[in-house]
Amino acid sequence: MRKAITGMGHRSDPVSPHSDKRIGNARRTESKVPIYDEVTAMPLSVPAGAPTLFIRRHAYESSGLTRSSIDERLALTADEFRVEGDLVAIGPIYGGQDDSLSAFISELESAGLVYFDDFFELSGNWPDWLKLHATSHQ
Secondary structure, eight states: OOOOOOGGGOOOSOOOTTOEEEETTEEEEOOSSOSOSSOOOOOEEEOSSSOEEEEEHHHHHHHOOOHHHHHHHHTOOGGGEEEETTEEEEOOOOOSOTTHHHHHHHHHHHTTOOBTTTEEEEOOOSOTTOOEEEOOOO
């Protein structure tokens, strides 16, 4: 004779919105408070094999640089300049002159942007089997 399984071992009484539930050894607290205050942007795919430069959007907009000058300097295609939420992704940077990326980084610093605080470069030096995505966080 089979025994009916009811409730999968959970309590059948109503659960408060701030109750403590256990899932295996992990604990989950249910709350009606949203986890994120802002709308999150879609992560941008970061391909391997060439550097990609990430700039905080407000820093890019205040730098005075134009997209057309960046496209020309780094020999970018339309898909190699992407904006998502508060993040500007430039790359992968295949073209341009050998020193064009370092010269561009110097130009960003001359415009008042600070490496690591306002922009950052990912080298692209990781295996093809590793897929990376980037998004900004305020």
